[in-house]
Amino acid sequence: MKEGPVIASVGALLGDPARANILSALMDGRALTVSELAEAAGVTIQTASGHLSKLGAANLLTAEKQGRHRYFRLSGPDVAQVLEALMGLAQRTGATRVRTGPRNAALRAARVCYDHLAGERGVELLNGARQRDYIAGDEQLVLTDRGRAFFGEFGIDLARLEKGRRPVCRACLDWSERRSHLGGALGAAILSRLLDKGWARRDSGRVVTFTGQGLGEFRSIFVPSA
Amino acid sequence: MKEGPVIASVGALLGDPARANILSALMDGRALTVSELAEAAGVTIQTASGHLSKLGAANLLTAEKQGRHRYFRLSGPDVAQVLEALMGLAQRTGATRVRTGPRNAALRAARVCYDHLAGERGVELLNGARQRDYIAGDEQLVLTDRGRAFFGEFGIDLARLEKGRRPVCRACLDWSERRSHLGGALGAAILSRLLDKGWARRDSGRVVTFTGQGLGEFRSIFVPSA
DNA sequence: GCGTTGCTTCGGTTACGACCGAAGTATGAA
């Protein structure tokens, strides 16, 4: 019963709408300036500055000074992961008023989750990879030999990924789909490859837009039923 | 930038110390009455009642009426998981004043994380199982054939576990150790087996106490270096 | 019936913190 205050300190940080907006805006992994974040949060710059120093003090964000700008980013993928998990909880909360605006639809279709693909496309990707036996495991993902071959051909340097500290495959719960999508180093590499190939591009915010042709290519590779 | 308020609604719930204490008290998976929770949170019963109705409305807790008592419990293991993840974040926050009281020491040694073993013993368990090749995978855990045989002999009905919806193995980040311990259906089954065998017993709250002999048995089985 | 226990609802107080205007600091441009 003593660990309550520990949760509360983080919870209180996430509990303010302005701060939550700031964190959401940073969920795509990019670094933004104080003024950009102020606008995203819908508060004045002074207020945003105050929030940012709190978030920074709590090590949820890291700041980087560049000229007269200060860029803030999430201090790691784990922060993003917890945020997505919280959104999952929020869902069952019923707090999720099903606002089906066009922006929302685009977000549900494909978006960036810190540095990898999420939304319908993200879930399709993982499902497809599983059905084609590139990735095994139900909740705990493992790259198969077939997958190793396939992704190598796809242009991903797996040897490099496997050297890093970051896990290669990671199941990340998708808040809009209530299913898992592929995170980890491999997930990040795939997204970056998709963008390189011109199959999709990053719009403002977290939205990822596929080109008509790109979507076809993507599906022919990853979605068995297509 | 629209998803901010969604996070904020949950965050605000977790952000109040009294509510955080209530949730912490329920982290052991048991159901407690309003008065017990009020005491755990350090507030009066009326206040606790208010908090509980909010937490219930958000589906974080479920209530169950029994006579003139109302029992509250976490509405699922996923809630506990998010809470543990939050504690992990809180750690990097530096909000973790290293209060090394005796109660705290016991908690760090062995405790219940919803329904499985956490703390030093929990981490030992997973490490040992990995070294003995009962469980494979770094971040993503898979039960090996050796493990299947071993845990079967240990008295666990794996076939039943594998039928359920719940993942068998799950890596759960341990907030005190900053390493993973074993959750999922298997984690729960192992803890329950440990208690059955009388190797350990559950104390008040989340603390798990091993008997001298029980600890020996546990270590001889799971801790290679012992 | 009566009293007791466990919990909820109501009302009023209080405190914390989000917010913005204004002033202050630092970096860069002219």
Next chain:
DNA sequence: TTCATACTTCGGTCGTAACCGAAGCAACGC
């Protein structure tokens, strides 16, 4: 140097929500 931009700090206002006392219900025992 002077001005402009990007940000931080200060001070004061205002709302929200946590809190408790008191009263109201509901379930059980006698």
